[in-house]
Amino acid sequence: MASGHDHSNAFSDFHGTLREGVALTDRRGMIKAGMAGLAGLSLPSLLQARESAKKSGRAMGGHKSVILLWMAGGPSHIDTLDPKPYLPENRRGPFGSIPTTLPGVHVCEHLPKYAKLTDKLTIIRSVDARGSNHQPNQVMQTGNRAAAPRANREGKMYPAISSVVGQRYGANQPGLPPSVHLNVRDKTHFAWGGWLGKQHDPLVGDNPSKLFQLPSEISINRLDNRRSLSQSLERLRRDIDQRGDIEAMNTFGQQAYDLVTGARAREAFDITREPQKVRDCYGKHAWAQKALLARRLVESGVSFVTIDLSNHRASGTWDTHGDKAVGGVYGGIVSGLKPLLPVFDHLYSTLINDLSDRGLLDEVLVIAMGEFGRSPIMGTQAGFTGGRNHWPSVMSMTLAGGGFNHGQVIGASDRDGGQPGERPVTPGDLAATIYHHFGIPLDGTYEDHRNRPRYIVEEGKPLGELL
Numbered sequence: 001m002a003s004g005h006d007h008s009n010a011f012s013d014f015h016g017t018l019r020e021g022v023a024l025t026d027r028r029g030m031i032k033a034g035m036a037g038l039a040g041l042s043l044p045s046l047l048q049a050r051e052s053a054k055k056s057g058r059a060m061g062g063h064k065s066v067i068l069l070w071m072a073g074g075p076s077h078i079d080t081l082d083p084k085p086y087l088p089e090n091r092r093g094p095f096g097s098i099p100t101t102l103p104g105v106h107v108c109e110h111l112p113k114y115a116k117l118t119d120k121l122t123i124i125r126s127v128d129a130r131g132s133n134h135q136p137n138q139v140m141q142t143g144n145r146a147a148a149p150r151a152n153r154e155g156k157m158y159p160a161i162s163s164v165v166g167q168r169y170g171a172n173q174p175g176l177p178p179s180v181h182l183n184v185r186d187k188t189h190f191a192w193g194g195w196l197g198k199q200h201d202p203l204v205g206d207n208p209s210k211l212f213q214l215p216s217e218i219s220i221n222r223l224d225n226r227r228s229l230s231q232s233l234e235r236l237r238r239d240i241d242q243r244g245d246i247e248a249m250n251t252f253g254q255q256a257y258d259l260v261t262g263a264r265a266r267e268a269f270d271i272t273r274e275p276q277k278v279r280d281c282y283g284k285h286a287w288a289q290k291a292l293l294a295r296r297l298v299e300s301g302v303s304f305v306t307i308d309l310s311n312h313r314a315s316g317t318w319d320t321h322g323d324k325a326v327g328g329v330y331g332g333i334v335s336g337l338k339p340l341l342p343v344f345d346h347l348y349s350t351l352i353n354d355l356s357d358r359g360l361l362d363e364v365l366v367i368a369m370g371e372f373g374r375s376p377i378m379g380t381q382a383g384f385t386g387g388r389n390h391w392p393s394v395m396s397m398t399l400a401g402g403g404f405n406h407g408q409v410i411g412a413s414d415r416d417g418g419q420p421g422e423r424p425v426t427p428g429d430l431a432a433t434i435y436h437h438f439g440i441p442l443d444g445t446y447e448d449h450r451n452r453p454r455y456i457v458e459e460g461k462p463l464g465e466l467l
Contacts, residue, residue: 063172064402064438065298066165068306069291069348069368070141072189073134073316076374076388077396078417079333080108080341082125090378091416094334105409110341113349114398119407120352120361122399122466126411126420129372129392129427134189134315137371141191141306143431144458157448160191161431162304163200164446164456169438173301175264177203180297180305182290186313190306195448202306205269205297268300269293281350288347295354298364303438309344318370322384332386333378344368352400365402365437367430370395376418394420397430402437404466428460436462 076093078084083097083106097106100118107115107123114121131148132139136156138147147158159167166178179202181190193200267273271293282288287309294305310317320336330336348368355361373395374388381389394413400406411423432442435457442461445453 063301063363064169064365065172065302065363066162066304066365066367066402066434066437067291067294067298067351068141068162068304069344069366070189070306070308071316071318071344071368071370072137072185072308072310073319073330074370074372074374074390074395075318076320076333076337077125077394077413078374078376078388079337080111081123081396081398082413082417083108084415084417087416091376093378095338102407102409108341110338111345113345117349117352117400120356120400122404122406122408122410123396124399124410124425124463125394125396125413126423126425127369127373127395127397127430128420128424129395132371132392132427133390134319134371135186136188136191137316138191140369140371140427140430142194143427143434143460145427146458147191154448156192157194158191159194159196159200159446160202161434162202162306163191163193163196164444165304165434165438165440166202167196167200167446168440168444168456169303171301171303172298173264176268176297176301177205177265178303179203180205180302181308182206182293182305183286183308183310185308185310186316189308189310189316195454196446202304205293264300268297268302271296278354281354283346283350285343285347287343288350291347291351292354295351295358295360299358299360316370320374320387321381321389322379322387330387332384333388334386336387355401361401362403363401365404365434366400367397367434369397373417376416391418393418399433399466404437406466408465410463410465425463426460428457429463430460432457432460433462433466436467 078091079093079095083095084092085097085106086092096109098109098112098115099106100115102118105118105123107118129140131145131151133148133150136149138149138155138158138160139145141147141160141162142158143161144158146152147155149155160179162179169178171178181202181204184190184204184206190202192198192202271279271289274292274296279289279292282292287307290307294307297305308316315330317330317340318337319330320332321330323332323335352361352366355364355366372390372392375391376388378388379385381387394417396413411425412421413419414421435442435444440456442457444456446456448454
């Protein structure tokens with residue numbers, strides 16, 4: 001697997017249309033020839049996920065899905081969902097707080113639409129994100145503290161929750177990928193398939209006009225010919241690759257062919273099919289448009305959509321260290337965080353209301369979080385003012401929908417907002433809750449590169465308050 005998953009789809013690093021040495025004389029050359037059989041597409045391996053779910057014995061009823069709003073960089077919990085108005089200014093921050101629909105529960109003054117929805121939400125204020133970092137920021141997206149490439153050389157190999165869902169649950173409708181990443185500003189903002197294999201990488205869906213568009217020189221007839229070539233090489237490829245790296249290029253190749261030449265996926269990714277009134281409701285901001293696309297995808301049959309709420313690469317837009325951060329990119333709480341909150345407030349409330357109005361909210365679990373919180377004291381870094389540093393000890397997050405019990409706050413940070421004060425929630429608890437949502441058995445395992453079994457949940461259980 002390429003470091004940092006520097007690829008646009010699961011097999012693009014094979015460069016299937018290019019020759020290496022004498023054609024078909026070595027293992028890699030043969031694999032590459034096979035990968036080119038469907039115009040270089042990786043869709044067969046994505047389609048394999050649904051079959052894997054069936055083999056697990058799980059009933060495929062329902063239409064469960066997840067939309068993860070990934071706030072890359074680490075939003076400040078004290079300045080958003082866990083205000084501390086009684087503390088000195090350098091601790092409580094510059095923002096005021098407002099009441100929500102939950103008695104005694106307040107949030108940041110710049111989240112007024114969010115505050116009116118809290119009867120439909122669960123705020124978790126005691127998430128223990130120790131071990132989590134960014135670039136790559138994978139601990140919270142995998143549910144495993146060991147998924148920290150900066151500290152563990154195998155950290156990048158732990159599969160994303162979305163990849164496990166893709167493997168064991170699959171897509172809700174044939175002809176669609178099980179999981180999709182949107183607004184991919186930097187590949188290191190996401191977790192990927194890891195030990196499950198590249199065939200379980202989420203699909204990067206940022207450019208749907210190209211995603212399902214055949215190259216100009218390839219007609220449907222020519223695609224038929226390439227498909228025939230792929231089928232003719234099938235026996236050879238099975239002999240060549242005993243590990244199953246290209247196992248999806250058999251029965252799933254037929255499904256991929258149907259997807260490419262069919263309309264289901266094209267329509268799902270085509271946001272212009274939405275009524276103008278709906279598009280106007282979400283607004284023109286790129287994040288909001290991705291939220292609308294995410295709703296279209298889960299409504300059509302994609303099971304897991306992750307949106308990176310970032311405007312740039314590097315560590316993420318929510319990394320609000322201070323006003324004098326390098327290049328002026330991140331800003332502080334006022335200059336950096338404040339402009340983000342109205343954008344988030346609008347897109348989040350619009351998405352929740354849209355899902356509710358369409359009768360989808362009980363099926364779609366919406367999660368909004370980053371990789372950690374921010375330090376309880378402002379301006380602690382030399383040369384930085386008005387910001388907060390990384391703080392994995394505690395953070396806040398929001399869950400909505402999924403048919404769970406909402407209208408509550410789970411846990412609390414301590415008085416200063418520096419540690420969990422009660423009911424710590426682990427990354428594994430989040431993973432277990434998501435798997436419970438999909439009906440995936442929590443004692444499931446996968447094999448690492450040494451063929452050792454590893455549990456999909458190693459530290460956690462579903463949040464009982466939600467059940």
